[in-house]
Amino acid sequence: MKFSRLNQLLATLFLATVTQHAFAYTTIKCGGNATKWSGNSYTARASSVGFPAGPWRDALSSVITHWNGNPSNLSFGVVWNEPGVAANNNENEVWWEASGGPNIGTFPAVAYVWFKGDCTLKEADVIFNNSVSYHHTTNKVSLSSYGGAFRPFQTTAMHEFGHAAGLAHTANVYNIMGSDTTHIHANGAIATAYSGEDANNGLVAVYGLWSGGPNDLAVSHWRHTGSSGEYSTHGRTRIFNTSNVELTKVAGTAEPVYRVNKGQTIKLEMTYENLGKTSPLTAKVGYYLSTNDTITTGDRFLGEGAVTLYRGFPDTTNNTFLVIPSDLVSGQNYWIGAIIDYNGAFTERSEANNATYIGIRVN
Ligand SMILES: [Zn+2]
Structure with a gap:
């Protein structure tokens, strides 16, 4: 019997095995070779005890449904x-176990x-520790x-089902198979877990491109910052001045809020993804100024750019020059927003991941 246990936060034990990858996503290995499901499908059986009808089942369902929309031939x-x-x-199963239990530790x-004898996948189980303060909410301030x-239960589950699909940890790009809690999309009060470009691209590489699959574009205010063992680490995207110096942030805020001057030219950093x-x-990106953190095309238009995105790993860039309007109110908070495909040129699987924000305070 061969098995592989893939721990959520076991960074220190993996320090000796860190390697530099020429590519981003990695796959679980069986005897040194990449493994996969031979049948292009993965179905999990959820415990009746842990996932009765209700919000936890709904949260798990949303994760499985999300993975099932990935652009590879692997269905969930x-x-x-x-x-x-x-x-x-x-049997592929998912359940909760008390901390210290035989599987969860x-x-x-x-x-x-x-693995089977031919090194294809035979079984993949996902187990959650019910002593951890998980929540199924998408209300961002609770997460x-x-x-x-x-x-966040959904980002954790998204990561574990990435393993169930055959993906291993990835440290060198912004991705769900690294630090999952900071791989998340937000616009306004809602934060949504997603599989991300790198993991989707990995599944396409392993299982082939789903010819009937959807297109999907996204913009995120998270970026790759480094690694901790096998895990990528992520931080928020930033705002710079034209000399590429990060602007000063307001102290003590839950989310970054950058101090800006009226009429100042800034450089906005965002992470753009081709998930589909x-x-x-090649998509247009609209940039906006908003009086709240919900970015829509109804906000004040600041300008547009364009990005050409190859499905591979996410594209974090600060090559966007914007001018802070001179008629804003000093001392007030506003939000700079980006909306990818703001003109609706593409039919996408999800439009909910097309807009995000960074906070500013006007001097
Ligand atoms: Zn993991």
Whole structure:
């Protein structure tokens, strides 16, 4: 019996195995070779105890549904009310276990995979630690990603089901298979977990391109900042002056708020992603000024740019020059927004990930 346990936050034990990757995504290995599902599908059976009808089931369902829309040939499904869950029973299962339990140990979540003799995947289980302060909410202020008290269940599950699909940890780009809680999309009060460009591209590489798959573009205010063992680390995107010096932030805020002058030219950093089928795509990006953190095309238009995005790994750039309007109110907070495909040129799987923001305060 061969198995691989993929721990959520086991950074220190992996320090000796860090390698530099020529590419971003990585796959689970069996005897040194990449493994995969031979049948192009993965269906999890969710514990009747841990995922009864209700918000936790809904949250898990949203993650599975999201993965199922990835642009590769690998499909995802879920079956509810599984009565008997166990490791290594030839069923793909998902359940909760108390901290210190035989499978979870002290990790927030784990994924176990077993291989067949030919090194294709035979079973993949996902287990969550019910002693961790998870929450299924998408209300961003409740989530640790945005200064709240709870670990986002959906980003954690998104990461673990990436393992169940055959993906391993990735450290060198902004991606869900690194630090999952800071791989998330937000516009306004809602923060949404997503699989991201790098993981989607990895599945396309392993399972082939889904010819009927969707296009999807996104813009995020998160970026790659470094690594911790096998895990990428992420931080917020920034605002710079024209000399590429990061502007001063207001102290003590839950999210970054940059001090700007009226009439100042700034450089806005954002992360642009091509998550879908067609590569490359060239999309327009609209830039806006908003009086709140919900960015829409109804906000004050500051200008437009264009990005050409190859599906690979996310493109974080600060090559966007914007002028802060001179008629803003001193001492007041505003938000600079970016909307990719603001002109609606492409039919996308999701329009909910097309807009995001960074806060500013006018001097
Ligand atoms: Zn992991």
